[in-house]
Structures are given as structure tokens and as C-alpha cells.
Amino acid sequence: MNPAIKATLLVLSALVLLALPLWVNPGLLHLVGVTIVMGVFAVAWNLLFGYAGLASFGSGGLFSIGAYFMAVMLRAGWQDGFLLLILVSMAAGGLVAFLVGAIALRRSSGIYLAILTLALSEVLRLFLMRWHWIGAEDGLPNIVRPSFSIGIARVDLSNGHSYYWFLCLACAAMVAIMWWILHSPLGRTLRAIRLDPERTAFMGVNVYGYKLAAFTLSGIFAAGAGALYAPWAQIVTPDLGNMTRSVQPILYTLLGGASSFWGPLIGAFSFSAIEYATRTLVGIQEIITGAILLVIILVFPTGIAGAFSRFVGALMPSEPSSRHGSSVASAVRTETP
Amino acid sequence: MLFAIINSLTTGMAVFLVAAGLTLIYGVMRILNFAHGAFFMVGAYLVSSMVGQAPPSTLALAAAAILAAFIVGLFGLVVQRVVLKRVQDADEHYMLIATFAVMLICVGVVKLIWGLEFLSVSPPPGLEGGNMLGPVFVPTFSIFVIVCGVLAFLLLELLLQRSWAGKMLTAMSRDRLMAQLMGLNVPVWMMVAVGCSFALAGLAGGLLLPNQTLSPVLGDQFLLMSFATIIVGGLGSIRGAFLAAILLGLIDGFNAIAFPNIPGVGIYIGLVFFLLVRPNGILGEEQI
Numbered sequence: 232m233n234p235a236i237k238a239t240l241l242v243l244s245a246l247v248l249l250a251l252p253l254w255v256n257p258g259l260l261h262l263v264g265v266t267i268v269m270g271v272f273a274v275a276w277n278l279l280f281g282y283a284g285l286a287s288f289g290s291g292g293l294f295s296i297g298a299y300f301m302a303v304m305l306r307a308g309w310q311d312g313f314l315l316l317i318l319v320s321m322a323a324g325g326l327v328a329f330l331v332g333a334i335a336l337r338r339s340s341g342i343y344l345a346i347l348t349l350a351l352s353e354v355l356r357l358f359l360m361r362w363h364w365i366g367a368e369d370g371l372p373n374i375v376r377p378s379f380s381i382g383i384a385r386v387d388l389s390n391g392h393s394y395y396w397f398l399c400l401a402c403a404a405m406v407a408i409m410w411w412i413l414h415s416p417l418g419r420t421l422r423a424i425r426l427d428p429e430r431t432a433f434m435g436v437n438v439y440g441y442k443l444a445a446f447t448l449s450g451i452f453a454a455g456a457g458a459l460y461a462p463w464a465q466i467v468t469p470d471l472g473n474m475t476r477s478v479q480p481i482l483y484t485l486l487g488g489a490s491s492f493w494g495p496l497i498g499a500f501s502f503s504a505i506e507y508a509t510r511t512l513v514g515i516q517e518i519i520t521g522a523i524l525l526v527i528i529l530v531f532p533t534g535i536a537g538a539f540s541r542f543v544g545a546l547m548p549s550e551p552s553s554r555h556g557s558s559v560a561s562a563v564r565t566e567t568p
Numbered sequence: 569m570l571f572a573i574i575n576s577l578t579t580g581m582a583v584f585l586v587a588a589g590l591t592l593i594y595g596v597m598r599i600l601n602f603a604h605g606a607f608f609m610v611g612a613y614l615v616s617s618m619v620g621q622a623p624p625s626t627l628a629l630a631a632a633a634i635l636a637a638f639i640v641g642l643f644g645l646v647v648q649r650v651v652l653k654r655v656q657d658a659d660e661h662y663m664l665i666a667t668f669a670v671m672l673i674c675v676g677v678v679k680l681i682w683g684l685e686f687l688s689v690s691p692p693p694g695l696e697g698g699n700m701l702g703p704v705f706v707p708t709f710s711i712f713v714i715v716c717g718v719l720a721f722l723l724l725e726l727l728l729q730r731s732w733a734g735k736m737l738t739a740m741s742r743d744r745l746m747a748q749l750m751g752l753n754v755p756v757w758m759m760v761a762v763g764c765s766f767a768l769a770g771l772a773g774g775l776l777l778p779n780q781t782l783s784p785v786l787g788d789q790f791l792l793m794s795f796a797t798i799i800v801g802g803l804g805s806i807r808g809a810f811l812a813a814i815l816l817g818l819i820d821g822f823n824a825i826a827f828p829n830i831p832g833v834g835i836y837i838g839l840v841f842f843l844l845v846r847p848n849g850i851l852g853e854e855q856i
Contacts, residue, residue, distance in 0.1 A: 286661050338844050341660060342600055346799055347843045350836040353792065361830045474788065478668065485665050517676025524669035528662055529654055 236543065241493075248399055252392035259507075261463075264398055266503040268460045269479060271402045273487075273495030274409055275452035276480035281489040282418055283445035284425030285336075288345045288477050292352030293324045293450045295359065295472030297457025300324075302371045302467045310377030313388075317401070317458050324454020325447050332446035336439060352472050359469040370468030374461055388462070398459055405455055410492060412448065421445055486527055488536030497535050571704045572821045578710040580817025581717025582776050587794035587801075587809045588724060589768030595741040595804030596761040597656055602667040604769050605791030606674035607643065611636040611773025612782055613682050616689050623692035623778070626712075633774025637767040644766025648759055671787070679784050691778035709778060716775050720768075721810045728806060737761055741804060796839040802849025811850050 248267070252260055272294055279285050300320040309316060335347050360368050376394045378387035388394040412418060423431045424438050432438045461467050470476070479502075480495065487498025505523060509516040531538045590604045611633070618632040647670055655666045691709045728734035740747040740757055748754045780786065797816055801808030816835050823834030842849065 280661070286664075334844060339847055342664075342803075343799070343843055343847050345664070346600075346795055347840060349792070350796065350839045350843070354833055354836045354840070357830060357833050357836070474792070481665065482668075485662075515676065515680065517672045517679065519676075521669040521672030521674075521676060524672065525651060525666060528658075528666045528669065529651070 233543070237493075245399075245403070249396065252395055260392070260395060262503060262507060264395055264463050265460070266499050267398060267402050268456050268463065269483065269503075270496040270499035271405050271459075272453055272456035273480035273483035273499050274406060274492070275449050275456060277484045277489055277492075277495045278409060278413065278452065279445050279449040280481075280484060281492075281494070282413055282421040282425060283442050284428075285340065285442060285446065286345050286481070287348040287446075287449070288474075288481070289348030289350075289352035290449070290453050290480055291472040291474070291476030291478075292348075292355045293328055293453040294457040294460070294476060295355070295467070295469070296327055297321065297324045297454030298461040298467045298471050299359065299365060299371070299457075300454070301458040301461040302374050303365060305374050305377060305462065306371060310375060311379050313377040313379040314381070316377075317455065320458035321451045321455040324457070325451035328450020328453075329443070329447040332443045332450075336442050336446060349474065349477065352477055353474070356469050356472045359472065366468075368469065370466055370470075372466045374465045374467070376462045376465070394462060398463055401459055402456075405452055406496070409448075409452060413492060417441070417444070482524060486524065486535060488538075491536035491540075494536040501535060571706070572825055573818070574704070574706055574710055574714075575824075576817040576821030577814065578713050578817070579820055580813040580815075581714045582772075583790065583793045583797050583816065584717045584810055584813035585713075585720055585772035585775060586769065586790045587797040587813060588720060588806060589765040589772070590794050591798040591801065591804055591806060591809045592724075592768065593762055593765035594798065596737060596758060596765075597652060598660070599652060599656065599663045599667065600660075600795070601765070602664060602791065603647070603670035603674060604667075604765075604794065605787030605789075606671040606678075607640050607766050607769040607787075608773045608790055609678060609782075609784070609787040610643070610674060611640050611770030612777045612780065612786065613678055613687075613773075614639060614770070615774035615777050616687055616782055617682075619689070619692075621688070622690050626692050629692050629774070629778070633771050633777075636774040637771035640770025640773070641763045641767030644763050644769075645759060647766070648762040652762065653755075653758075675784050675787065682782075684784065687782040689777050689780070689782070713776065717813070720771075721806070724806050733760070793835065796835055798849075800839060800842045800849055802851040805849065805851045808849050808851030815850075 248263070251263055255263070272290070276287065276290050279287055297320040300323045301316055304316045304319070305313075331348070331351060335344060339347055359365065365371060376389045378385065378389050380386065386393075386397075388397050413421075420431070420436055420441055423434075424436070424441055428438050457471070460471075483498035483502055484495040485498070486502055487496065488494030491497075502520070505520060506516060509519050527535075586604070586608050590601060593599060593601050593604070614636040615629070615632045618635065619628055623629045623632075651666055651670055652663075655663050691712075726734075728738060736747075736752060736757055737760070739750075740752060740754060740761075744754060793816070797812045798804075798809050799812075800816060801810070801812030816838060819834045819838045820832070824831055827833070
């Protein structure tokens, strides 16, 4: 797709998201916040699937590790170092992912890896449900939205919509970092591994090491999404890591398109929109969601992003005129701060 | 102790009834069917509608279960035609997602028809209460479940190992292309296998109905347990699934005695151990 169109769409959607608290009701805003977090979570999952070709069904476990770390540390009253707490939660997720990956990636792949990660996240969930120090089945409620100081300025996220804007910024930063990582030589190597691990190994690439790196990175950002989620929802429960949660990023990714970096985000928002539109219809919601998924798998295996770029490609089969392209691009450049 | 073992065997056989269909469909289509638990649940709901909250007799329960198996088997044929056939040559992740979508639709239909509230069905007369087996008290329903599990295993083994149809299916799951070259009508046999697999799910749902709490999440609990079972047993192997079901049942029973405050963890730890040490399962053949 034309990068100028892409950039325009990106900036427009970012502006809409930032302006959202001014005109939507709190319930919908909460949903949008959750969707943003889940979008980041899905991008993190796709880092593993779309780039390294590994499907984890246990990413919900990493998400809940991030959320629980953040919840426990915030309830301990360490809100002054909130930014540091995010990094600590991400590091915890990364460490767990590294340890799991170091063993699992040596031994299994494909379906076996999917089930292995699913089992591990279930073990984690069962432990969380029984551990009284962190609230057992009821989880940890009343998580404060922190206020902290950066240098001389004091940031108070506890009132109004400030945490929403912080959430947007933090998620944008995480997505930007992932974009940067995946468009570096690392991302290219991972794609090569997905397409043909054997040949890539013959080129002198340490396939296992790169897969492990992708697994760890995915864990870091999944935990990061969880860490941002905890103060937004203000409660964490063991169900954060259940199978449904682990499957969500997969659905988002496939709905949006696994071959595109932005696919999982598009998928997250489309999925939430469908769920929101059908929220009052018990039962019908699942049927519609399932039917849409089926249609996508059977008809558009490249997801919304793929269908969209094909659509745009059909609209303008030749190279777009350079004047038009550059004018949009310059407009974008002036819009971005 | 004996009581615990019988409890473990009951769990194991209950899971085996569900897992048998799952491993059958894997053997033939190489699909890990996420919708299996959902169809198990549909079977359970169908039977509960047929026999009501208090089934009149064991025979009525069994008849209803067989009827449910038939209906769910027909659903299976529809699913095979509409969905599975189209994705069977796709990447395995897409197959997983396709069956997951089928599962969502199933759960939605169940919620629409039977609602969200919990239903429970008591065992029919003749299966309630218990017997004294030597010094221990054994619920009759446990014995019923164990007998059903063993019977189902023996029947499946007999059919797969001795009958003409079973040999065809085995040949096809070994090497689909070669079977086709030998003149086997693979699409038709595939329909048969998928129909049987779904029918087994429906049958299991009906037989295990008493003493269950029926709710739209029933499928999930059994699905994870059966995944564990067929992987530990070796994907595609009925015999392996049977052994694994007993093993995992015993692990679960041991877990309940030794670590009563974290129930259910043992099975997953066993599964993780097997995946790392012997990923092909107890009786699985080298593949992938």
C-alpha cells in the first residue's frame, strides 16, 4: 500500500483516539482503552506468529504476569516510580518467556508448542487462583491510578481522563518500538526463518537463538500490555490469563491480517466494534463473531489489512502520481508534532 | 486409597470418552478440533432436553445418548462439508482458528437455545446411590462411567483393528495420498471418520450428563483435559489415549490427595513433562 495513505490513516486514527474522551461516555471509553491495550497485546503476539512463525496459545499467561506485577507493586504504594514499574513488569514477562522459550523451543514446534504454552498458562492461572497473598479467585481490586513525578513536573494520572491519554502514549511508544525492532535486520531474519528455517540455518543464522529472541520480545510486550491494563481496569483477576484471553490476540491477528504489522491492531478494533454492536444479544454475539471468523478464514485468509491493500491496489493499479503522494506526505509531516 | 483410585479411574474414563473422538479426527484429518468440547456440550444439552432433570431409567439415558450421538454426528458432517474440507490443506494454525470459530458458533447457539443458567441432571434410578465394594463406598455412577469407557475403548479397538472399515481408516490416517492412489475413496471415508468423531462427542456428552453442571463453559473444561490426554497418549492413537486417560486420571487423583489446595495442576504439569520429554506421546509414532 502507498506509504502516504498509510501514514495519513495512522495519524487520523491516532487523532481520533486522542480526542475520544471529549465526546464519548465513560463506558465506551473504558472499552476503547481495553481495546488499545489488547491491540498492543495482539501486535506482541504477532511478533511471534507473523514474523517467527511460532504460535503460542499461552500469551494470556504473560499478560497476567505483567498485570499482577503491576497490581502488587502499585498496591504496595510504589506509585512514584510508575514508569520504572512498567519496565519491571515487562522484564518479568520477558524473563518468564525466556525461560519457557529456552526449553520449549528446543523440543517442540507447531501444535505441540501451542498446547505446551496453553498448559503452562493454565498452570499459572490455577496457581494464581489459589494464592491468597494475591487475592486467590477474587483477584486484586482497588488498584490506584498512580501519580508520580518526572524530574520537576508532577504527573497525576488518577483524575479525569489523564490515564487514558497516558495509556495512548505508552501504547504508541510500545508499538513504535516493536515496529522499529521488526523493521530492523532482526525482523527480516525472523521472516526468513518463518519462510524456511532450514535454508536460513544453512545461511549461517542461529535459528534457535532468533526464535528465542522473538519469544522473549513477545513476552516482554505482552507483559507490558498487561502492566498498562492493571491500572486501567483497576482490578486484576486470575481470569486475565485464561484460554479466552490467550486466544484473543490470535483472533485479532487473523481478523486483521497476520502478514501486516498493523493487522492485529485493525483486528482488535474491528473485533471490539462487532462485540460492542452485538453486546445486548446473548448468544448471537458468539454466533456473529464465529461466523465472521469463519468467513475470513475461508474467504480472506490475509485478513482485513490484506483485503484492504488489495482493494486499494485495485483502485490504483499504476504508480500514484508523485505530486499527489508528496502533497499528502507533506501534509502528514506538518500534522505530526 | 482404593476410593481415590476408583475416583481417578472415573475421571480418566470420562475424559477418555471425550478424547476418543478427538484423537480419531486428528488421526484422519490432522486437525486438532477445538470445537470438539463444544459438540460434547451440545450432546449433553440435547440429552438433558430429551430426558429432563430426572431421567426415568438408565435405558432411557442410554437411548437418548445414542440419539444425541446420531444428531451431533450429522452436525459433524455439515461442519466437515462447510468448513473442515476447505481448510484441510491450509496451514495448521488456520485449521485451529477455523475450528475455534465453529466452537464459538456452537457456544452461541447453546446460549440462545438453553440460556445461561446452570442446569443439573441427577442420575437415573439404578445409577444413583452406591455399593460397598469390600470396605469402600463406590458410587454406582462411577462404575457406570468406567464400564462405558472400557466398553467404548474395546469397541473402537475392535472396529479399528479388525473390521474392514477400520483398516481403511487406519490406512488413510497413515498415508492419505497412498491410500487414494490405491483406489480408496478418501473424501467419503473422511466424512465417515468425522461423523464418527462428532458422534462420539455427542455420545460422551449424553453418558456423562448426570452429576455434571450444565453450563455454556462445560465444553472448555473437558476440551483442555482431552487435549492433554491425546497428546500424552500420542496424537491419533486410541490405545494411547486410553492409557493416557488412566495415567492422567491417576495423576489428578494423586494431586487431589497430596496437594488438595491446588486441584487440577497435576494434569498440566504431567502434560508439560510429556511434551518436553516424549513429545510423541506414550504410543505415538515418530512424526512431524
